[in-house]
Amino acid sequence: MSANLTWQRTLIDPIGQVFTPFAYAKTNLYFLANADNNVTALSDESVVFRGMPAVGLEYRYPFLATFNGGNQVIEPIAQLIVRPNEAAIGELPNEDAQSIVFDASTLFEWDKFSGFDRNEGGTRANLGLQYKLQFDKGSFISGLFGRSFQLAGRNSYAVPGILDATGDSGLQTTGSDYVTSLYFDTNTGFRLGGNARFSEHDFGVERAEVSASGRYGPASTVLSYAYLAERPDAGIDQQRSELVGALNLTLEENWRVFGSLRYDMINENIVQDTVGLGYDDEGFSASISYGEDRSRNNGEPVERIFFFRFGLRTIGDTSLSTSTSDSSPND
Numbered sequence: 001m002s003a004n005l006t007w008q009r010t011l012i013d014p015i016g017q018v019f020t021p022f023a024y025a026k027t028n029l030y031f032l033a034n035a036d037n038n039v040t041a042l043s044d045e046s047v048v049f050r051g052m053p054a055v056g057l058e059y060r061y062p063f064l065a066t067f068n069g070g071n072q073v074i075e076p077i078a079q080l081i082v083r084p085n086e087a088a089i090g091e092l093p094n095e096d097a098q099s100i101v102f103d104a105s106t107l108f109e110w111d112k113f114s115g116f117d118r119n120e121g122g123t124r125a126n127l128g129l130q131y132k133l134q135f136d137k138g139s140f141i142s143g144l145f146g147r148s149f150q151l152a153g154r155n156s157y158a159v160p161g162i163l164d165a166t167g168d169s170g171l172q173t174t175g176s177d178y179v180t181s182l183y184f185d186t187n188t189g190f191r192l193g194g195n196a197r198f199s200e201h202d203f204g205v206e207r208a209e210v211s212a213s214g215r216y217g218p219a220s221t222v223l224s225y226a227y228l229a230e231r232p233d234a235g236i237d238q239q240r241s242e243l244v245g246a247l248n249l250t251l252e253e254n255w256r257v258f259g260s261l262r263y264d265m266i267n268e269n270i271v272q273d274t275v276g277l278g279y280d281d282e283g284f285s286a287s288i289s290y291g292e293d294r295s296r297n298n299g300e301p302v303e304r305i306f307f308f309r310f311g312l313r314t315i316g317d318t319s320l321s322t323s324t325s326d327s328s329p330n331d
Contacts, residue, residue: 016061023053030093219248288308
């Protein structure tokens with residue numbers, strides 16, 4: 001059981017400086033037991049409560065320069081978050097906070113862990129410089145460069161949990177890796193962009209992604225390339241270089257078909273593929289899809305996934321999935 005409370009307020013002074021004080025509190029209540037109703041070996045308690053309060057301040061100072069045909073904005077950003085140390089590291093299951101992705105899109109996240117099962121602790125500062133070139137017809141170019149620093153307390157990303165999901169994440173040292181992004185939007189349905197993470201030691205590429213998306217008539221598509229360096233601490237001992245493509249095609253006013261494919265360029269095999277059918281109108285949406293997942297690439301079976309999703313726009317979404325495994329190992 002989880003409950004979160006968040007407060008923030010934005011203040012702008014007469015010279016255009018933007019101050020955003022904020023505070024939040026995360027609470028989690030765990031009931032830990034295995035199939036035999038015995039307390040899990042991860043903790044001595046069958047019921048565990050964990051809380052994480054935080055206070056912070058974000059500062060921005062945008063500088064605007066106009067020209068014939070548009071404008072440009074240069075904006076330094078600084079963020080400070082003060083918290084106690086993370087509690088119960090390695091004593092609680094981690095089912096939804098394993099996908100640590102540190103890049104420009106998560107640089108100013110208050111908590112860079114995904115999910116509920118880990119909470120970022122200690123005092124941290126996030127610093128960045130943002131630039132945007134905006135044209136009067138709506139197209140723009142935007143970029144961001146920044147870094148994160150652990151100032152005090154225990155660095156949550158330097159302390160492994162049950163699964164060392166934080167190993168080689170780029171946040172495990174006092175000064176993080178460098179992150180950057182660059183995007184170009186034509187305002188006509190085409191967008192091109194990318195982001196990268198560079199090592200704090202030698203500025204080597206640790207992670208890079210480039211993506212292009214477009215829409216033409218009833219079709220919309222996305223094509224992406226991703227490079228990810230080795231992460232030995234997380235059990236990933238080889239580089240990854242992958243292509244991902246997705247297509248959505250509108251058949252009638254409310255019906256569409258969609259599909260995606262993820263290809264491993266190093267091992268020369270298809271990692272994931274999905275195909276589905278969807279329906280959307282003003283009040284209701286539904287889709288059904290079938291997919292195959294070979295992402296483990298370690299001789300384990302291919303996982304086949306059937307996924308059904310429906311939603312009422314005024315109430316919310318519900319989804320149901322089931323998976324089966326091939327009896328033969330993946331090549």
